[in-house]
Amino acid sequence: MRYLTTGQLAKEAGVNIETIRYYERRGLLPKVPRRASGYRQYPPDMVRRIRFIKHAQALGFSLKEISELLSLRLDKNTPCYEVKRRAEAKIKDIEEKIENLKRMKKALARLTSACSGKGTVLDCPILEALDN
Amino acid sequence: MRYLTTGQLAKEAGVNIETIRYYERRGLLPKVPRRASGYRQYPPDMVRRIRFIKHAQALGFSLKEISELLSLRLDKNTPCYEVKRRAEAKIKDIEEKIENLKRMKKALARLTSACSGKGTVLDCPILEALDN
DNA sequence: CTTGACCCGGTACCATACTACAGGGTTTAT
DNA sequence: ATAAACCCTGTAGTATGGTACCGGGTCAAG
Numbered sequence: 001m002r003y004l005t006t007g008q009l010a011k012e013a014g015v016n017i018e019t020i021r022y023y024e025r026r027g028l029l030p031k032v033p034r035r036a037s038g039y040r041q042y043p044p045d046m047v048r049r050i051r052f053i054k055h056a057q058a059l060g061f062s063l064k065e066i067s068e069l070l071s072l073r074l075d076k077n078t079p080c081y082e083v084k085r086r087a088e089a090k091i092k093d094i095e096e097k098i099e100n101l102k103r104m105k106k107a108l109a110r111l112t113s114a115c116s117g118k119g120t121v122l123d124c125p126i127l128e129a130l131d132n
Numbered sequence: 133m134r135y136l137t138t139g140q141l142a143k144e145a146g147v148n149i150e151t152i153r154y155y156e157r158r159g160l161l162p163k164v165p166r167r168a169s170g171y172r173q174y175p176p177d178m179v180r181r182i183r184f185i186k187h188a189q190a191l192g193f194s195l196k197e198i199s200e201l202l203s204l205r206l207d208k209n210t211p212c213y214e215v216k217r218r219a220e221a222k223i224k225d226i227e228e229k230i231e232n233l234k235r236m237k238k239a240l241a242r243l244t245s246a247c248s249g250k251g252t253v254l255d256c257p258i259l260e261a262l263d264n
Numbered sequence: 265c266t267t268g269a270c271c272c273g274g275t276a277c278c279a280t281a282c283t284a285c286a287g288g289g290t291t292t293a294t
Numbered sequence: 295a296t297a298a299a300c301c302c303t304g305t306a307g308t309a310t311g312g313t314a315c316c317g318g319g320t321c322a323a324g
Contacts, residue, residue, distance in 0.1 A: 007300065017301090018283050026281090037290055038302055055232055060192035063281070069236075072243060087244045094237045098230055100187050105226045111204060112219045139270065150313055153273090158311090169320055170272055195311070 003041035013050035020050070026063055028053055028070065060097060135173035145182035152182070158195055160185055160202065191229065 010017040023029040029049065032040050049070075056066045072087050142149040155161040161181065164172050181202075188198045204219050 005301070016283065019281085021303090022282060035290095035301095039290080040301085056236070057281090058192050059229055059232055059236075060190050072240070084244050087240045091237055091240050091244075094233050094240070097191055098233050098237075100191055101226050101230050101233070104188070104191070105223055105230075108201075108204070108219045108223050108226070112216050112223070137271070148313065149271090151311085154312060167320095171320080172271085189311090 004044055006040050009042045009046055012047045028067055136176055138172050141174045141178055144179045
């Protein structure tokens with residue numbers, strides 16, 4: 001079985017079948033060729049694309065931003081400097097996210113170490129994180 | 133001026149005034165004392181709390197999860213080991229997010245370096261990021 | 265002591281990202 | 295060859311996280 005139907009793809013990727021069709025409408029998945037019956041024919045590696053979308057969402061990217069990430073592929077229609085500019089902007093976004101996560105982690109780590117010794121502690125260090 | 137009104141707090145924190153009341157309803161902000169007129173009286177450091185919420189959201193935490201993070205404060209009603217356990221679970225979440233972001237960043241960096249050299253590249257490296 | 269800017273609760277509406285369902289056709293295993 | 299299990303489009307409904315508006319009361323500067 002070379003190609004996956006919509007339902008098989010959904011199952012493989014661990015999402016609802018409607019999500020697949022929704023992503024196609026949103027342009028996050030390409031419009032793949034159909035059988036004579038109208039059934040979509042997905043190449044098996046489309047699973048990776050859906051998983052990518054799901055992971056990126058968990059990292060705080062909107063579907064619109066994920067579209068942008070996915071469109072950062074090099075083709076003959078997009079000039080090289082443009083792709084590069086967009087990719088670099090995204091890298092900056094990502095670096096900021098990483099910094100914020102590190103601050104959060106630090107605050108939580110401080111909390112746990114404060115916690116490990118005694119039975120109770122008075123104040124909460126967590127709010128100290130992420131104060132710009 | 134010791135206390136902030138809802139509007140002042142919103143302005144300081146850079147959010148809509150309705151958001152403040154919404155967060156109160158959701159339990160993300162405490163029910164603060166009121167003036168005789170019914171006006172809320174916020175201590176100035178409540179600004180930090182709102183900023184924390186906003187940052188955490190941008191990192192992919194839902195308001196529900198942020199509630200959980202905020203409830204990781206040590207009080208006499210929560211046993212220490214429980215707070216610790218929850219904080220450590222959140223730290224693990226955060227570490228995973230950081231790892232995923234690093235993978236994404238790496239993929240994008242590879243894309244930009246591929247771009248600077250030649251004219252075109254065939255496949256999209258970003259999908260390789262975040263493949264579990 | 266008024267007038268414009270603010271606050272109140274309550275309700276309704278909005279965008280995003282799905283999810284369900286209706287009504288109909290298709291595939292596949294028995 | 296027929297029933298269960300699938301797919302199609304289109305439309306409607308849901309959850310989350312706000313945002314807007316209403317009718318009314320409050321505050322503070324002139």
